[in-house]
Amino acid sequence: xxxxxxxxxxxxxxxxxxxxxxxxxxxxxxxxxxxxxxxxxxxxxxxxxxxxxxxxxxxxxxxxxxxxxxxxxxxxxxxxxxxxxxxxxxxxxxxxxxxxxxxxxxxxxxxxxxxxxxxxxxxxxxxxxxxxxxxxxxxxxxxxxxxxxxxxxxxxxxxxxxxxxxxxxxxxxxxxxxxxxxxxxxxxxxxxxxxxxxxxxxxxxxxxxxxxxxxxxxxxxxxxxxxxxxxxxxxxxxxxxxxxxxxxxxxxxxxxxxxxxxxxxxxxxxxxxxxxxxxxxxxxxxxxxxxxxxxxxxxxxxxxxxxxxxxxxxxxxxxxxxxxxxxxxxxxxxxxxxxxxxxxxxxxxxxxxxxxxxxxxxxxxxxxxxxxxxxxxxxxxxxxxxxxxxxxxxxx
Numbered sequence: 311x312x313x314x315x316x317x318x319x320x321x322x323x324x325x326x327x328x329x330x331x332x333x334x335x336x337x338x339x340x341x342x343x344x345x346x347x348x349x350x351x352x353x354x355x356x357x358x359x360x361x362x363x364x365x366x367x368x369x370x371x372x373x374x375x376x377x378x379x380x381x382x383x384x385x386x387x388x389x390x391x392x393x394x395x396x397x398x399x400x401x402x403x404x405x406x407x408x409x410x411x412x413x414x415x416x417x418x419x420x421x422x423x424x425x426x427x428x429x430x431x432x433x434x435x436x437x438x439x440x441x442x443x444x445x446x447x448x449x450x451x452x453x454x455x456x457x458x459x460x461x462x463x464x465x466x467x468x469x470x471x472x473x474x475x476x477x478x479x480x481x482x483x484x485x486x487x488x489x490x491x492x493x494x495x496x497x498x499x500x501x502x503x504x505x506x507x508x509x510x511x512x513x514x515x516x517x518x519x520x521x522x523x524x525x526x527x528x529x530x531x532x533x534x535x536x537x538x539x540x541x542x543x544x545x546x547x548x549x550x551x552x553x554x555x556x557x558x559x560x561x562x563x564x565x566x567x568x569x570x571x572x573x574x575x576x577x578x579x580x581x582x583x584x585x586x587x588x589x590x591x592x593x594x595x596x597x598x599x600x601x602x603x604x605x606x607x608x609x610x611x612x613x614x615x616x617x618x619x620x621x622x623x624x625x626x627x628x629x630x631x632x633x634x635x636x637x638x639x640x641x642x643x644x645x646x647x648x649x650x651x652x653x654x655x656x657x658x659x660x661x662x663x664x665x666x667x668x669x670x671x672x673x674x675x676x677x678x679x680x681x682x683x684x685x686x687x688x689x690x691x692x693x694x695x696x697x698x699x700x701x702x703x704x705x706x
Contacts, residue, residue, distance in 0.1 A: 313447040313490065315388075316362035317706035322347060322355045327364060327384065327703035331408055332507075335368050335383035356382060364388075384408065389444075390698050391451035391488065393432055394497060394690030396650070397421050397471055397524035397573075400428070402435040403691035404444045409507055409699065411688060413444040421456060424474035425483075433487055448490040450702050452694030453480060454497035456525065461542045464494035470549075470561040471525055493697045497521065498545060499536050501648050501683070502529025503693030509684035510646055517644035519683065520547070520633060522651040522658075524573040525560075528636070548572065550632050567632050571625035573604040573651050579621055580607050589617035608653045622654050623661045630665025637670045637678065648683035655682075 318324040322345065329344055330336060336344075342352050359365045360382075367380040384407035394401040398421070403414040415435045419428060440446065457469020464481025466472060485492040502519035505511040511519070511531070519529040526548035530537040538544050548568035549561050556565030569575060580602045584592035591610040596602050611618040633645060645666070647659060663680045670678075683689055 313449060315449040315490075315702060316364055318362075318364070318703060319358065320355075320705055322351075323359055324704050326355060326359060328700075330365065330382065330384045331699060331703065334408060335381040337381055341382065388449050389447070390695040391436065391445075391448045391490075392500075392691030392694030392698075393451065394454045394500060394694060395419075395421060395428060395432070395456065396497060396690075397456050398650075400431055400435065401687060401691050402432060402439065403688060403695070404439050404448075405692070405695040407699070409692060409695050411692070413439045413442055414688060414691065415439060416687060421472050421475075425478045425480070429484065429487070432484075436488070448488055450490050450698030451484065451488050451492045452500065452697035453484060453492060453494045454500040454690050454694050455480065455494065456497045456523070456527075458541075458543045458546065459494055459496050461495060461538050464492065466494075467542070470559075491698065491701060493694075493701050495536075495538075495694075495697055496527065496529075496542070496545070497690055498527035498529040499538065500529075500691075500693030500697060501689045502531050502646070503536060503696045504685050504689035504691070505646050505648070505683050505693075506531060506534075507696045508692055509689060510681055511644055514644045516640075517642045517646060518545070518636065518640065519646040519648060520629070521649035522572055522629065522647065523649040525568045526572045526629070526649075530640070532640075547632055547636065550635075552628050552631060567628060570628050576604045576607055576621060576625060576651065577602050580610075580618070583617050583621070589615055591615040592618065604651050605653055608655070611654065611657060619657060622657045626654075626658045626661025627665045629658075630662040631669065633662060633680075634666045634669035637666060637674050641674050642678070645678065645680040646683050647680065648686075648689055652682055 325345055363385055365382050366385050368383040369381050388407035390405045392403045400419045401416045404412050419431050455466055457472045458467045460467050466475045468476050480494045481492045498521040501521050505519055511517050515534045517531050521527050528545035528547040530545050549566045551565045552567045553565035557569040558564055559566035559569040580592050583589050584596040595606045607618045611622055667675050
């Protein structure tokens with residue numbers, strides 16, 4: 311089902327829409343306090359938005375002296391779809407116009423099965439959400455994929471862990487299937503946007519978000535906007551070299567951070583430790599399951615397994631080594647650590663912090679929080695909904 315949704319006519323209307331998205335219903339007077347418009351100009355712009363159907367009157371506002379006005383809010387009918395495709399799972403969520411999640415599904419899926427199989431799964435999950443009644447149609451969809459994206463075209467470019475995806479027209483294909491505008495971005499950029507929208511980075515303008523999942527990436531936010539770089543590859547920190555002539559990486563180079571840490575590398579090192587008899591706990595789990603994951607290492611570490619704790623600390627130290635360089639270069643106000651491997655918890659976080667605080671200059675780290683993300687599994691879908699709402703709430 312296709313739904314044609316109006317777009318704001320100018321930057322003033324776009325700013326008003328984003329204020330209502332991020333702050334909820336407001337009176338005309340409250341909107342006037344936040345935008346640099348005369349009362350008459352503000353009235354004209356609000357009335358035009360009411361005519362488009364993007365906003366509606368919503369009850370009487372609190373009195374500020376004189377006649378009470380109506381609150382203005384985003385039209386409750388608006389619906390955004392967020393899709394976060396990871397290396398090993400898919401999250402799909404529907405939000406209201408204020409980006410609150412109305413329905414959310416997660417299912418395992420190997421991204422290496424290719425775009426056709428993955429999007430068949432995505433569309434099946436969207437169908438299940440529609441059956442619950444949270445949405446009949448969408449006003450926009452945001453899609454995150456675990457690899458570099460040429461942002462203007464919505465096309466993945468040579469993603470190391472996504473065989474068969476290079477050049478696939480994600481935006482075009484899904485726009486036809488979903489009947490709405492589609493925006494596509496790297497998954498870690500969306501995680502950063504999610505934490506900025508509703509998580510730990512709500513009040514921060516300059517920060518980065520490091521996602522440690524199967525691989526490792528970094529979303530960079532400068533001045534409240536995601537920095538993607540000239541071609542969309544900014545933040546690809548998993549392929550910064552940490553060991554000259556080191557391990558072979560999936561990207562074809564040697565010694566990359568991702569070759570030493572992340573879910574895939576941690577699982578491989580855990581299986582090697584189990585096979586060499588360095589951890590009875592990991593060996594027991596390997597014998598029972600036939601394979602190990604980062605989650606197995608987390609459980610073993612929580613039970614006091616020394617080898618697992620060493621693997622986590624060593625990995626955190628390498629991640630901290632790279633983050634320390636980024637901190638010295640970018641001087642962020644916050645570092646957020648997210649992704650599936652954050653199940654390793656405070657052992658990982660402590661190791662990263664120790665390395666960063668030891669290696670970076672005091673001026674950069676004196677007031678620098680390094681924290682776990684707040685939103686967990688819904689960070690990416692929240693960011694995806696914000697991405698597509700940013701598109702809808704920008705001038706046509």
